[in-house]
Amino acid sequence: MIDVENREPILRVKDLKTYFYTEDGVVKAVDGVSFELYPGETLGIVGESGSGKSVTSLSIMRLLDERGRIVSGEIIFKGKDLLKLSEGEMRKIRGNEIAMIFQEPMVALNPVYTIGDQIMEAIILHQGVDEKKAREMAIDLLRKVGIPEPEKRVDQYPHQLSGGMRQRAMIAMALSCRPSILIADEPTTALDVTIQAQILDLMKELQNEYGMALIMITHDMGVIAEVADRVAVMYAGHLVEYGEVHEIFKRPRHPYTYGLLSSIPRLDVEQEKLKSIPGTVPDPLNFPTGCRFHPRCEFAEERCKVEEPEMVEVLPNHYSRCFFWKKLEDLEVK
Amino acid sequence: MKKMPVLKVENLVKHFPIKAGVFRRTVGWVKAVDGVSFEVYEGETLGLVGESGCGKTTVGMTLLRLYEPTSGRIIVGDEDTTYYFMPTLRARSYIKKMYLNRFEKLYDERKDAALEELEGVDRRYYERFLKEGKSGLYRYLLSNISEKRKAFRRNLQIIFQDPYSSLNPRMRIKNIVAEGIKAHGLAQGEEVIGKVADLLGGVGIIPEHMYRFPHEFSGGQRQRIGIARALALQPKVVIADEAVAALDVSIRSQIINLMEELQQKHRLTYIFISHDLSVVKHVSDRIAVMYLGKIVELAPKKELFENPLHPYTVALMSAIPIPDPDKRNKKRIILQGDVPSPINPPKGCRFHTRCPVAKKICAEEEPPLVEVKPGHFVACHFPGSLSWKS
Numbered sequence: 001m002i003d004v005e006n007r008e009p010i011l012r013v014k015d016l017k018t019y020f021y022t023e024d025g026v027v028k029a030v031d032g033v034s035f036e037l038y039p040g041e042t043l044g045i046v047g048e049s050g051s052g053k054s055v056t057s058l059s060i061m062r063l064l065d066e067r068g069r070i071v072s073g074e075i076i077f078k079g080k081d082l083l084k085l086s087e088g089e090m091r092k093i094r095g096n097e098i099a100m101i102f103q104e105p106m107v108a109l110n111p112v113y114t115i116g117d118q119i120m121e122a123i124i125l126h127q128g129v130d131e132k133k134a135r136e137m138a139i140d141l142l143r144k145v146g147i148p149e150p151e152k153r154v155d156q157y158p159h160q161l162s163g164g165m166r167q168r169a170m171i172a173m174a175l176s177c178r179p180s181i182l183i184a185d186e187p188t189t190a191l192d193v194t195i196q197a198q199i200l201d202l203m204k205e206l207q208n209e210y211g212m213a214l215i216m217i218t219h220d221m222g223v224i225a226e227v228a229d230r231v232a233v234m235y236a237g238h239l240v241e242y243g244e245v246h247e248i249f250k251r252p253r254h255p256y257t258y259g260l261l262s263s264i265p266r267l268d269v270e271q272e273k274l275k276s277i278p279g280t281v282p283d284p285l286n287f288p289t290g291c292r293f294h295p296r297c298e299f300a301e302e303r304c305k306v307e308e309p310e311m312v313e314v315l316p317n318h319y320s321r322c323f324f325w326k327k328l329e330d331l332e333v334k
Numbered sequence: 335m336k337k338m339p340v341l342k343v344e345n346l347v348k349h350f351p352i353k354a355g356v357f358r359r360t361v362g363w364v365k366a367v368d369g370v371s372f373e374v375y376e377g378e379t380l381g382l383v384g385e386s387g388c389g390k391t392t393v394g395m396t397l398l399r400l401y402e403p404t405s406g407r408i409i410v411g412d413e414d415t416t417y418y419f420m421p422t423l424r425a426r427s428y429i430k431k432m433y434l435n436r437f438e439k440l441y442d443e444r445k446d447a448a449l450e451e452l453e454g455v456d457r458r459y460y461e462r463f464l465k466e467g468k469s470g471l472y473r474y475l476l477s478n479i480s481e482k483r484k485a486f487r488r489n490l491q492i493i494f495q496d497p498y499s500s501l502n503p504r505m506r507i508k509n510i511v512a513e514g515i516k517a518h519g520l521a522q523g524e525e526v527i528g529k530v531a532d533l534l535g536g537v538g539i540i541p542e543h544m545y546r547f548p549h550e551f552s553g554g555q556r557q558r559i560g561i562a563r564a565l566a567l568q569p570k571v572v573i574a575d576e577a578v579a580a581l582d583v584s585i586r587s588q589i590i591n592l593m594e595e596l597q598q599k600h601r602l603t604y605i606f607i608s609h610d611l612s613v614v615k616h617v618s619d620r621i622a623v624m625y626l627g628k629i630v631e632l633a634p635k636k637e638l639f640e641n642p643l644h645p646y647t648v649a650l651m652s653a654i655p656i657p658d659p660d661k662r663n664k665k666r667i668i669l670q671g672d673v674p675s676p677i678n679p680p681k682g683c684r685f686h687t688r689c690p691v692a693k694k695i696c697a698e699e700e701p702p703l704v705e706v707k708p709g710h711f712v713a714c715h716f717p718g719s720l721s722w723k724s
């Protein structure tokens with residue numbers, strides 16, 4: 001387990017706000033998110049569609065499209081604020097020290113270049129080796145991520161690989177420069193469960209070997225429970241709960257986390273009827289006043305409608321954005 | 335007495351042609367569904383689970399006759415419905431082959447005594463054959479085909495996966511839900527509005543919103559509208575094809591609960607198709623596990639989870655991440671490689687290329703689906719040889 005007290009975080013996100021300026025108005029996709037990432041640990045960011053989890057990761061990589069703007073905040077990586085770097089300096093970090101893999105490898109890979117070319121591009125750019133050496137390194141990487149016959153696969157195009165193989169190739173590419181942080185945005189969502197098991201297994205293995213920190217972004221509580229050391233739960237652009245993985249799963253102190261955990265069908269427990277969170281995910285153009293979760297919250301009171309709760313430390317290193325977190329103390333997640 | 339199934343599928347096969355070249359010649363076949371048999375009983379939920387490409391959706395589409403089956407029989411209630419949507423000549427030759435010629439042969443050999451060994455539709459049709467002769471049965475089967483089709487459509491309905499593409503964006507909700515009611519003449523004029531309002535109310539949509547368009551609703555609400563549409567004709571069997579897969583976690587449980595409530599209220603029978611074993615476990619009474627166009631295991635839910643016998647079922651169960659960090663380090667069976675192509679499925683047992691316990695015979699001989707315990711079917715040469723405990 002990670003000793004949070006005595007270690008310097010490798011990445012510190014402080015009060016990040018990323019807004020999108022659309023024709024319909026301002027979408028506050030990420031609205032004041034703060035967290036730390038420690039060397040070698042896995043931080044799981046979990047949330048539903050529109051919660052801002054992907055935008056958070058794109059903000060760290062500074063890969064937002066032209067409508068998106070980081071309005072305020074700091075992203076401190078190894079003592080430098082990434083938001084203050086020039087595009088040239090950022091390029092030296094992106095794909096080199098911080099790498100990213102995406103949900104749909106068919107979209108993230110370029111269909112007109114071979115797998116080998118795409119891996120070699122990053123190696124040549126960041127490590128200054130010649131093409132021959134880069135090719136050898138690419139083949140080694142493909143072998144390492146479990147692609148059979150890497151000498152043959154290196155010259156193949158993405159469409160010639162299966163979904164699982166493409167995701168392996170993406171991982172090879174991301175690891176080519178031995179990054180200290182890997183951001184994985186729903187890396188297994190598009191894959192079948194038996195392939196998902198393979199990929200999660202591979203990622204854990206490689207993380208141990210390379211000692212990198214991992215940010216795992218997903219909507220799947222099962223995947224989080226499987227890989228994360230610490231968890232950040234997002235809802236409507238906010239972090240609503242943040243803490244160590246056992247804490248979050250065993251002692252959730254935010255009604256949203258609690259509702260989410262009680263509403264998943266479980267393979268390992270018998271459930272009569274599923275609990276469900278009423279209502280729908282709010283419109284990002286028009287978030288509710290006060291606590292953004294209050295219209296769907298079973299514990300909400302008058303105060304929640306008008307006043308926005310702050311993150312409070314409810315237990316050591318366990319934070320919740322809820323006025324009435326004490327109400328959850330006696331509840332148990334079945 | 336044996337329970338009477340509402341739906342019975344016998345040896346269903348659906349192959350899709352692969353066309354290539356200037357003349358679009360058929361160069362091969364995708365064997366999406368390759369001999370699937372099961373029964374569904376009234377009021378139950380049969381879960382159909384498997385990974386992408388296993389043929390679970392094709393089974394659903396073929397049952398609904400959105401695809402014409404390549405071969406096999408689909409019996410709804412006490413009628414063979416297989417030929418309902420075939421072109422006339424094909425329907426005639428199907429009936430001749432399936433019933434007339436077979437019955438004639440049976441009659442020559444055994445006369446009335448042959449009745450004893452027949453059951454279900456075969457028995458019913460043979461009785462008619464004895465009473466009214468060959469031409470009588472022929473006429474009976476081919477008569478009123480358009481009414482038969484309508485009745486079939488009323489009895490079987492579907493809820494689709496994607497609530498965004500399954501509702502016509504240019505139609506108002508009222509018209510989407512009322513379309514079937516009008517087509518089947520179940521209500522006229524003002525009555526239609528009343529019926530639509532009831533249906534929408536029943537799935538948790540405010541009836542006053544019936545004049546809105548699909549884009550004005552969220553994903554979960556649209557799925558509710560899709561359910562209202564499916565229920566409009568009071569079907570016996572509803573096929574739910576990945577009905578909750580596209581929804582957010584917090585919305586998913588709302589829809590699952592709604593479907594369970596409606597099932598009890600209307601005595602619905604569900605065929606619940608999904609890739610997600612946790613969801614299937616929650617909703618189903620019995621579960622069929624599919625792999626590469628075949629059912630590899632079929633059992634009541636409790637039996638399947640307590641005593642999975644097919645190595646693929648075991649591997650599938652072990653691969654699912656459990657949302658409990660304390661259960662993290664459980665032993666997991668990680669299957670090697672990918673699912674083979676259904677164009678050229680492996681010889682013998684189709685799972686043998688990835689099976690951790692495969693032996694020589696598995697590559698040579700295809701194991702049949704056999705009943706190893708009452709209600710528990712498995713297609714494996716060495717059932718129970720792979721074990722895993724969470």
